[in-house]
Amino acid sequence: MTQMAERLDTDAQELLEVVADFCRTKIAPRAQSIDETAEFFPDLLAQAADIGLQGLIFDDDGKVDPSMLSLAHETTELVASYSGAVALGISIARLHGYLLATYAPDDVRRRWLPGLIDGSARGSFALSEPHSGTDIRAGKTVATTVDAETFSITGEKAWITQSPQADFCIVLTKLDSKDRGAATAAFVVPFDTPGVTIGKDEPMSGFRGMPMANVHFDNCLVPAAWRLNVDGFRGMLEGLNLARLDAGCYGVGFMRAALRETSEYVRNREAFGRTLADLQIVQEKLGHMYADYLAARGLLRDGVDSFARGGGGDAHLISAAKMFAGDAAMRHTIEAVQLHGGYGVHLHYPVQRLMRDAKIIQIIDGTSEIHALMLGRAAARADWSKAEVNA
Structure with missing residues (x-):
């Protein structure tokens, strides 16, 4: 093992010890009450961000560092062994950050990624629909071209984790058609955009404390600049x-x-x-x-x-x-x-x-x-x- 590899291994072990202590002293005393009351836990997510968990896979320039993915998933396992809900809250911040860092236009990335990393912003991943879960191609949410600079999104997304507490979503749409084979796109849509409505928090049997709701889009006008640079x-x-x-x-x-x-x-x-x-x-x-x-x-x-x-x-x-x-x-x-x-x-x-x-x-x-x-x-x-x- 090289000296650099030894140092990286030592740093990883030190972080895991910090995370283990966070789990034992902060999460464990709260895990039962979070489950019983289904109350959200922004303070624990903020403490996780202070440790660096949400930003673990990003370098100082906000780019994805693939070499950190393994360590990030080790921390996910450790946190999940004390609270699935808290582990989910941390890992979905990394998921949204990954997509933004990889595919978002610069302005969109600069607007949202720092907040995901430091815990001041939260996102959601709007993929499933009421009548299409695993069958993604069956989705009916459509982004209709208004002009060269604008799309209008209409449709409903279902079971959207963290949406009642989120600031934005990354939403999958079809383009100009509901046909199964229609072209697709993904947009970053702030939840304060006119035409976006968050449904009621759905009570679930597991991962209690992590809110979940349907998200409705009704002629929601979004700039083309909010579109991710990838086929949706x-x-x-x-x-x-x-x-x-x-x-x-x-x-x-x-x-x-x-x-x-x-x-x-x-x-x-x-x-x-x-x-x-x-x-x-x-x-x-x-x-x-x-x-x-x-x-x-x-x-x-x-x-x-x-x-x-x-x-x-x-x-x-x-x-x-x-x-x-x-x-x-x-x-x-x-x-x-x-x-x-x-x-x-x-x-x-x-x-x-x-x-x-x-x-x-x-x-x-x-x-x-x-x-x-x-x-x-x-x-x-x-x-x-x-x-x-x-x-």
Whole structure:
């Protein structure tokens, strides 16, 4: 290892220690109340920004530093092991910042990126619609050309995370037509723009405390200068791949928390004259949980590395990582609840919250079923006789 590499490794470890302390002293005491009350937590996001978490993947000039993506996702896992909602709030700031730093015109980037990094601004990612989630091409939100300098956006976006507390959104639209094959664009739209309306905050079973609502656009006039410099569909898919990596990291964080909470519980819970930790069936369950945690973590590291190399990453690898982590998190948080017995379904014990949060991972950013379908289609077409298969 070179001296520079050693220094970078030391810096990363020091940051992870700071984040771990932030999680234990600031997030952990609040995680239960955030879940129970579903109250937003701007103070925790501000403290995370002070540590540098939202700006971790950007250099001093506001450009994306791909070498920092791996460390950023390690911090996401760590924060998620204490609160999925807080982890989501931090990582979506990086997601919006990534798209702005990569594709936004200079004026738009300068307006919003510094605030995302320092925590003074918040965005949302307006992709899904009431009748089109995974099937992005079925969207009906349209940006109609008014003149060379202006578009009019009309449509509705659904399940838009953080929109009730956000300052702007990055919205995917079709151009001048609702046809499935119509050209697409992505715009950065401030929420104080006339014609934009935020719906009511939708109560969810998981990631409580992170607000979510529909966003309505009614003849919303936007300058052409707010358009991202990328085909909307391609840009959103790149953002979606980053969001899928984040989602997988939440799942790994939930498994980490399940291991932490359950191992402590079984070490102290006695039955039939010995602790639950002494029972082979309990050891077997924890062994499978630990193995899947390590496997999911490894898949996600490979997925993050592929994204860092550019081009939006290896879509199949990222799909596999997100799907595996989400499904494993669901499976093992259920197991954690079971191992806790009656305490597992008590609202004051965190494992039931982990279970509810884990279920969300199987749905957001493409359901587990659609990821399995895409991977299965690729696997069926691949030549598995080759020494190195690239499905």
